[in-house]
Amino acid sequence: MPCTTQRDLTPTAKQAQAAALARLEKGLGLGAIRAVVGSSGSIAFAGWQDNSGISDLCAYKALAATNSPELRRAVARAEAISGYKVKTQAIAAGHHSHDGGKTWGTH
Numbered sequence: 001m002p003c004t005t006q007r008d009l010t011p012t013a014k015q016a017q018a019a020a021l022a023r024l025e026k027g028l029g030l031g032a033i034r035a036v037v038g039s040s041g042s043i044a045f046a047g048w049q050d051n052s053g054i055s056d057l058c059a060y061k062a063l064a065a066t067n068s069p070e071l072r073r074a075v076a077r078a079e080a081i082s083g084y085k086v087k088t089q090a091i092a093a094g095h096h097s098h099d100g101g102k103t104w105g106t107h
């Protein structure tokens with residue numbers, strides 16, 4: 001999955017990713033997109049359409065890096081609902097979901 005930290009991105013790809021991240025942040029703020037924490041402590045986003053190919057983990061890292069208040073609130077809610085805490089080790093290990101947090105894997 002392409003990520004914002006990829007070195008060979010074209011300016012167009014970078015713009016598309018920035019727009020996708022902005023849509024995610026806005027969607028989280030509006031509640032149209034939900035953060036989901038898995039039992040491993042990794043994170044997924046449910047309802048994020050049109051993500052320009054950015055993976056959930058990549059998006060999480062990008063928004064966390066800017067200390068997004070929308071992300072923080074969405075994660076706090078997801079942790080409260082699931083009873084699991086986000087673990088940076090799980091995210092670093094690449095635990096991820098392709099279906100908004102229903103199933104998880106590291107492939």
Ligand SMILES: [Zn+2]
Pocket residue numbers: 096098105106107
């Ligand atoms: Zn995968």
